Amino acid sequence: MILGGVPEIRVVGEAADGAEVPAAVDRYAPDVVLMDIRMPRVDGLTATEALRTLPEPPEVLVLTTFDADEQVLRALRAGAGGFLLKDTPPVEIVRAVLRVAAGEATLSPTVTRKLIAQVTAGPAPSGGDARQQRALRALAGLTERERQVALALGQGRTNAEISAELFMSVATVKAYVSRLLTKLELNNRVQVALLVHDAGLV
Template sequence: MDDERDPVRIVVVDDDQLVRMALRLVLDGEPDLTVVAEAADGDAAITAVEQHRPDVVLMDVRMPGRDGISATDAILGRSAPPRVLVLTTFDSDDFVLGALRAGALGFVLKDTPPAQIVDAIRTVAAGDPALSPAATARLIAAATGPRSPEARRSVQAAAAGKLATLTARELDTARAIADGLGNAEIAARLHVSVATVKAHIGNVLGKLAVENRVQIALVVRDAED
């Protein structure tokens, strides 16, 4: 029996043609990855996903026309959606946060070394978040940064209401995720098995109505801001 898996199918979305060309050269050079389409804006990205059914969308956030946040939300709202990995610069934190709240599994910077971009795509394709601790800290800081008092109270109240639906152990698990811990580390902190941690995470995802660990962390930080 042939044990080789089909390559991860990727749609590259960026309004800069040179960026798209460079990414295609890098990704098509990997035996387990293949670029099946390119798109220059959010609308074209949605069309490409509908036509090619990729595994991963490498999504720019700032584009003319439909931006990456709106496109991410639309793509992830369809049945059996692909994973979305945000492609960004660090001067667009608000855009990145919007994409992560929409369900993107992580992000890479446009000046990231090619090998790390490849690793991030593989990680996201496997269903895991691709966020470095430093990058996560920056995003969390942006998420809890200066707001008007009214806006802060509204966001905090909404997030606190969501956390109130969790059991004590589920809340401990959510807070550990917000601290950047992996499943084994959470298990050690809570003195439970990894299987129990996974069960708690599943419950937390359902109760908070979120899609991934990044979104759990954002709810916790919003509530405790």
């Protein structure tokens, strides 16, 4: 009902379970999938991971509650464009869908910092050493300036904050972020932040 009344958005299909998502995406070719984490048989995280393996996957926006941070991180690592809390006001849900459709992550800097802080404070994940080595190898190919921008993203900085900190224009910061995503083969700035954390640099 919320999305159907917005001129810029057309709801093309629905799925009751994560198992139905790949077929629905194949049939309707949506630009964005609004994915609930909790579903009866196949959860939204598994469905998100399956979608991101497609040649041209849709953007995924995950619905969750904030007490499910581990699941949110798994979704972001899988390539979700962001997440919404289930009590998000309708107007913000609409804005988030439009932002994700435009290729922008929907995590505010505040939420990014909370997620990074939670990972930092938590126990090391299984396979942590291997993950750290992979992250360090990925970041090793960056120029010094790219590395500085990546570190700032890892600290949850906004483009404006990075601009002031590194003495470059906001447009230049955006260009560096785009370059990082291409070079690191990632989907959004949150994944860059997680990579920097995995490398042990923040």
